[in-house]
Amino acid sequence: MYQTLRLILGDQLNYNHSCFSKVEPDVLYVLMEVRSETDYAMHHAQKVVGIFAAMFNFKNWLVKKGHRVHYIRINDKENKQTLEANLITLIKRYSIAKFEYFLPDEYRVDRELNLFSQGLSIKTGVIDTEHFFTTRLELQEFFGGKKYLMENFYRYIRKKHHILVLDNEPIGGKWNYDQENRRKYSGKESIPSVLKLEKNLIDILQEIEKAGVKTIGNAKAEAFNWPVTRKESLAVLKHFLVHSLQHFGTYQDAMVEDHAYLFHSRLSFALNLKMISPKEVIDAAIAYQAHHSTIITMPQLEGFVRQIIGWREYMRGIYWAKMPDFSMMNFFKHGNKLPQWYWTGATKMKCLQQSIQGSLENAYAHHIQRLMITGNFALLAGIDPQLVDEWYLGIYIDAFEWVEITNTRGMSQYADGGIVGSKPYVSSANYIDKMSNYCGKCYYDKKKRHGKAACPFNSLYWHFYNRHQPLLEKNPRIGMMYQTWKKMDQGEQSKILNQANEYLSKLDEL
Ligand code: FAD
Ligand code: DLZ
Ligand code: SF4
Secondary structure (H helix, E strand, C coil), X not given: CCCEEEECCCCCCCCCCHHHHCCCCCEEEEEECXXXXXXXXXXXXXXXXXXXXXXXXXXXXXXXXXXXEEEECCCCCCCCCCHHHHHHHHHHHCCCCEXXXXXXXXXXXXXXXXXXXXXXXXXXXXXXXXXXXXXXXXHHHHHCCCCCCHHHHHHHHHHHCCCCEECCEECCCCCCCHHHCCCCCCCCCCCCCCCCCCCCCHHHHHHHHHHCCCCEXXXXXXXXXXXXXXXXXXXXXXXXXXXXXXXXXXXXXXXXXXXCCCCCCCCHHHHXXXXXXXXXXXXXXXXXXXXXXXXXCHHHHHHHHHHHHHHHHHHHHHHHHHCCHHHHCCCCCCCECCCHHXXXXXXXXXXXXHHHHHHHHHCCCXXXXXXXXXXXXXXXXXXXXXXXXXXXXXXXXXXXXXXXXXXHHHHHCCCCCCCCCCXXXXXXXXXXXXXXCCHHHCCCECCCCCCCCECHHXXXXXXXXXXXXXXXXXXXXXXXXXXXXXXXXHHHHHHHHHHHHHHHHCHHHC
């Protein structure tokens, strides 16, 4: 009979965890597909399929290694559809003497399992997931009462873990090459094709459908092309190093019509499920660059490393420092409804149509589409951050609250009043046109602020600054905007504000 029951959640598939290196005959592992996890957001179909497939493959791997595993499928008769109810059944059935779980990354589940454990009369324990560079509270301890700054935390991690660092100084001479990156796509470098992963997911799709799980996005089995094993995750990593790293930094902010991925790595899903670790990703990138330094320059490599050990660890640290308050913040008191076309992509605005259509098709949009297209518009249009969060948490394959909410409510919506960043990320058509080829093919006119077919971003941009003047005017990074606004002719100001008000009154029609 088993002594210990150990729960593995769907985003805890760490093949290299020390627990799995030895078989403990008295441990029973459990993985479960449950409605409490499929239904807390309206997930993209590919996200649910991807997580179930990855969980099932992980179970098979554990069994092959000799571990004992209990796997509950979504339509199993015994499935009580919540983590706790299933756990209680198993604890009774196997006369379990100890319950253990891996530290969840989501506040809600962490609390649930903590309370559940406290209510048990058997022994309980928690195990670290051995995935991140930093602990949950390391950021909070590092900054103390000071303003959080990604760059400072990033340099601290680089020094502490000796990443591109020699004698406490950055290899290459600079900590950050951001200024040399971020160009518009020139059209010269060929955009690599995506690595095709062969798989058959029809059974899982049918099971999800049979269970009645409500999903969004393209649910066709042939549309799914995400890694669901460690082997596939490593193949995606290798494909990125060989084909995309050489242009990653340069074009990390570029947007090109009909190109969903450009030079991005597509690794977030594999990373967030822990099928690969941030350490092995950056070790591989550093080693690859060292052997190919003539084609992969330091700005490309550093730009990539910064995303993984800079932004990713920073967001996680903020999550654990600021939850649960973070999830209720609404600095601008925005309360508008999310336009209907966020769920269909049916808008005349080319930039939004491309970003939303791509998201529905692939469960993916790259960073700048998420930040400067869908996020930018939602902020300018004064959408309720709760609704914005729900959309992001559902639609992206890589969306788990710890990294979704900090990016959405924090970085993109500035609903945290400046915890994650130091100013709101908003722009008019000017920036979007600078970084993409969308505007030339749009119904709207990127140059017009008002009048027939004036680009909505232009008037909403000034409306945003105007309506939030009391909150933003004193921000040293924004003051300039108000000087420009004040210098503008009053007649022009009214036309812009009237145009914005007209657009705000019919968001669904844009
Ligand atoms: P690449 O561009 O190739 O970057 C490499 C890796 O760096 C990513 O896989 C990711 O692990 C990490 N990374 C890059 N930027 C960030 C960031 N800002 N925060 C944390 N990690 C980062 N990322 C998620 O993983 N889940 C989310 O739910 C999520 N929601 C977002 C919501 C908004 C509004 C914004 C602006 C960004 C969000 N991001 C999220 C961050 C980023 O957009 C994605 O990590 C990235 O697009 C994933 O694609 P990729 O793997 O090709 O990334
Ligand atoms: C996102 C998700 C979904 C859709 N389904 C499951 C599931 O059925 N079983 C499971 O263990 N995990 C699932 N997940 C991932 C969890 O939501 C995630 O583990 C928690 O949010 C903790 O980060
Ligand atoms: Fe987007 Fe405006 Fe450009 Fe159209 S003109 S693509 S709406 S920024």
